[in-house]
Amino acid sequence: MSYAEFLGMGAELSLMAVIILLFIYDTFASQKSGKYLPITAVSLLAIQTLYLAFGGIQEALLFGGMYSTTTMSNVAKIILNIGTILVFIQAASWVKDDDMKIRRGEYYVLTLITLLGMYFMMSAQNFLLFFIGLETASLPMTALVAIEKYKENSYEAAAKYLFFAVFSSALMLLGLSYIYGAVGSLYYSTIAASFTVTPLTIMAVVLFLAGMGFKLSLVPFHLWTADVYQGAPTVVTSYLSVISKGAAAYALMIALMTAFGQEALGIWINVLYIVIILTITIGNLFAIRQQNIKRFLAFSSISQAGYIMLGVMACNDFGATSLLYYVLVYIFSNIAAFAVAGAIERASGKLNINDYDGLYKTNPKLSVAMMLAMFSLAGIPPFAGFFSKFFIFYSAIETGIGAMYVLVFIALLNTIISLYYYLLVVKAMFLKESENPIAPIKSDCYTKTVIFITGLGIVLLGLVSWIYDYIFSAVV
Numbered sequence: 021m022s023y024a025e026f027l028g029m030g031a032e033l034s035l036m037a038v039i040i041l042l043f044i045y046d047t048f049a050s051q052k053s054g055k056y057l058p059i060t061a062v063s064l065l066a067i068q069t070l071y072l073a074f075g076g077i078q079e080a081l082l083f084g085g086m087y088s089t090t091t092m093s094n095v096a097k098i099i100l101n102i103g104t105i106l107v108f109i110q111a112a113s114w115v116k117d118d119d120m121k122i123r124r125g126e127y128y129v130l131t132l133i134t135l136l137g138m139y140f141m142m143s144a145q146n147f148l149l150f151f152i153g154l155e156t157a158s159l160p161m162t163a164l165v166a167i168e169k170y171k172e173n174s175y176e177a178a179a180k181y182l183f184f185a186v187f188s189s190a191l192m193l194l195g196l197s198y199i200y201g202a203v204g205s206l207y208y209s210t211i212a213a214s215f216t217v218t219p220l221t222i223m224a225v226v227l228f229l230a231g232m233g234f235k236l237s238l239v240p241f242h243l244w245t246a247d248v249y250q251g252a253p254t255v256v257t258s259y260l261s262v263i264s265k266g267a268a269a270y271a272l273m274i275a276l277m278t279a280f281g282q283e284a285l286g287i288w289i290n291v292l293y294i295v296i297i298l299t300i301t302i303g304n305l306f307a308i309r310q311q312n313i314k315r316f317l318a319f320s321s322i323s324q325a326g327y328i329m330l331g332v333m334a335c336n337d338f339g340a341t342s343l344l345y346y347v348l349v350y351i352f353s354n355i356a357a358f359a360v361a362g363a364i365e366r367a368s369g370k371l372n373i374n375d376y377d378g379l380y381k382t383n384p385k386l387s388v389a390m391m392l393a394m395f396s397l398a399g400i401p402p403f404a405g406f407f408s409k410f411f412i413f414y415s416a417i418e419t420g421i422g423a424m425y426v427l428v429f430i431a432l433l434n435t436i437i438s439l440y441y442y443l444l445v446v447k448a449m450f451l452k453e454s455e456n457p458i459a460p461i462k463s464d465c466y467t468k469t470v471i472f473i474t475g476l477g478i479v480l481l482g483l484v485s486w487i488y489d490y491i492f493s494a495v496v
Contacts, residue, residue, distance in 0.1 A: 028080040028089060031097050032139050034071050038064045039132045046125025054124075058112035058466075061128045062105055069101040085207055086146040093142050095494040096270045096344055103263045103351035104135055106473065110359050111255040112466040114366070123167060130160040130167075131259060138267035142274065147196050147206040150275065154192075154235070157267070158185045161260065165252040177251025184234055184244040192231025198224035208279035215283040225280060225287045229295075235268035236325045239298040246310075249318035254365055257314060258358035261321045265328070266347035273332045273343060285335070292333060293423065297430055299326035304437040308444075311372045313361045316445075317354070320397060323438060324350060327412055327431065333424065334415040341492045342408075342415040348491075349396065349408040349481050356474035357393035359467060360386050367461040373445055377454035383461050387449040389471045396478045398442040399435055407482035409435065 026033065042061055049057070072094055081088045108128070115124035137156025144150035162185065166178030200206055202221050203214045215221060233241035249257045276288055303323030310316040328350070331343030363386060364379075365371055380387040396405030413431065416424045463471070481487060 025082045028078070028082045029087065029143075030075065030077045031072055031089065031094065031143075032136060034068045034075075035132065035136050035139060038068050039129055039136065042125070042128050042132070046129070054121075055116070057124055057128065058108065058115060061132075062108045062112075065101060065105050065108065065132070069098060069105065072098050072101065081145070085209060086149050087140075087143050088145045089143055091494040092340065092344075093270075093274075095491055096142055096267075096347075097139055099344060099348045099351065100135065100138060100263050100267055102348070103266070103355065104131065104259070106351070106355045106470055107131075107255060107259045107263070109466050109473075110258060110355065110362065110470045113464045114253065114255050114362070119168065119170060127164065127167060130164050133160045134158075134164070135263070138263070138271075141267060141271040144271070144275075145208045145278070147199070147208075147275075147279075150271065151189075151192065151196065153271075155189065157264065158189070158235075161185075161264065164256045164259075165248060167256065168253050171251075173251035174253070175251075177248040180244050180251075181248045184241075188231045188234030188241065191227050195224045195227025195231065198227070208275065211279040212281050212283075215280065217283060217287070222287055226291060228275075229288060229291055232268060232272045233295065236265060236272070236329070237299075237322045238295050238325055238329070239302045239322065242299070242303070242322050245322055246306075246315045246318040249321075250312055250314045254314065254358055254362035257317075258355055258362070261317065261358070262347075262351045262354045265321065265325060266351065269325070269328045269332070269343060269347065273340060276332060277335055277340075281335075289333065289335075292329060293427060296326045296329050296333065296427065299323065299329070300431055300434045304434050304441070307438070308441045311374060313371050313373055313376075313445075316373060316441075317357060317361070320438070320442075321354065323434065324354075324397070326434075327409065330412045330416045330427070330431065333427070334419055336415070336419070337492075337495045338418055339415040341488070341495045342411040344491050344495070345488050346408040346412050348487075349404040349478075352474045352477035352481060353393050353396040353405055356389055356471060356478060357397070359470045359474065360390040360393070363461060363463050363467045363471075364458060368458050370458060373448055375458060376445065376448040377452040378457035379449040382457045382459060386461065386463070386471075389475050390449060391446050392475050392478045394442040394445050398439045400439070402482060404478050404481035407488075411488070 041064060045060060046057060077089060077094055079090050114120060115127055134157045137153045140153030141150055144153060162178050162182045165181050166174045168174045198220050199211060203211050237245045280288055300323050303319050307316055307319035310319060328343060328346055331339040396403040399405045399409040413428050416428050
């Protein structure tokens with residue numbers, strides 16, 4: 021190994037530079053200049069994103085094949101950066117609160133450290149680096165969930181998140197130890213070449229999927245999701261629901277397609293087949309029962325995770341493209357919903373769906389933004405969510421396997437269920453009357469910016485075809 025190989029990790033090195041600069045700024049900035057930390061964080065991350073997009077990062081296999089950088093992984097990192105920038109803009113007004121001023125530096129640094137861990141997960145070609153990235157992404161997230169230290173709900177949410185994170189990591193490590201015992205290596209390429217189906221390797225794959233099921237909130241590993249989403253600050257929930265989920269889905273897809281490609285295909289395909297059906301169905305059914313908007317979006321994200329995994333089931337370039345495109349659309353749709361919910365929570369403290377009755381009369385712009393988010397999440401044309409679902413369904417059908425047709429049919433039936441509960445929010449805002457509606461809210465410029473960008477993305481992402489073509493060209 022040569023130290024010069026570190027120079028090939030352009031994405032990680034540039035992100036580490038952003039983290040260090042923000043840490044120095046927060047440490048030495050005066051109280052007056054400290055208020056510019058949010059815009060500094062957004063600007064630095066935007067510059068780093070432009071570097072990823074236009075900096076000419078070369079494909080490489082580094083550190084003896086442990087780390088790889090590809091055009092596809094670079095596009096995935098750009099997508100995550102876009103979502104993180106939107107979350108940072110959304111958080112700009114929140115970190116100005118009296119309770120958060122002293123901890124705003126920690127918020128931005130911890131968030132970027134989790135993003136760095138996700139980078140390692142997505143570029144890993146060895147399960148040791150994969151696990152290091154997973155833990156780097158998970159542990160700071162516990163601190164973020166509990167960052168509002170004076171709220172008991174945040175402490176409870178952080179404790180649950182940490183407990184499930186430790187438990188899932190233990191399951192994954194046990195599975196990886198079985199893999200190492202059976203194959204003698206943790207490199208994806210070596211595992212793919214030496215894998216044979218035995219009771220030990222079957223258990224290893226199942227335990228690995230169980231560990232990743234926690235990160236993706238797949239049923240039956242979803243029990244932490246609603247409580248953590250409800251207890252965490254809304255901007256942290258927004259980040260956790262889209263960025264973390266997108267990174268985990270991509271990393272899992274690469275691990276399954278590369279390390280467990282041919283010999284192990286029958287094992288994880290059968291396991292995921294059942295898990296996807298349970299995830300989509302249970303997520304949808306429980307979402308109908310929710311009154312708290314954050315718990316509602318939590319169960320919505322569980323069902324969305326099931327749809328995302330259809331791209332993994334396709335196990336081809338079209339499936340990978342559809343997965344990345346779905347994550348991009350999901351980022352815009354979900355952040356739009358959380359931005360509106362966060363604005364209403366900050367202004368009125370109300371989080372129940374019943375509180376949204378008659379919202380259109382007092383806050384028409386917020387109502388329209390939430391409506392666009394709900395329509396996109398439900399997959400109603402012509403919004404972006406319709407096209408993302410179309411491509412993810414087609415990627416599964418395109419395999420030509422009969423069981424995939426059944427799986428897509430079940431997913432389509434669940435889409436009808438999801439349409440019902442997403443429209444419940446729209447009905448509350450536009451059709452229901454309230455004697456005490458939420459008073460008119462004057463949103464700050466940061467919230468307006470996020471809502472405008474996400475709303476524009478919801479409308480245009482499905483109509484501007486070159487975005488999907490760009491992702492497809494990066495995959496193939």
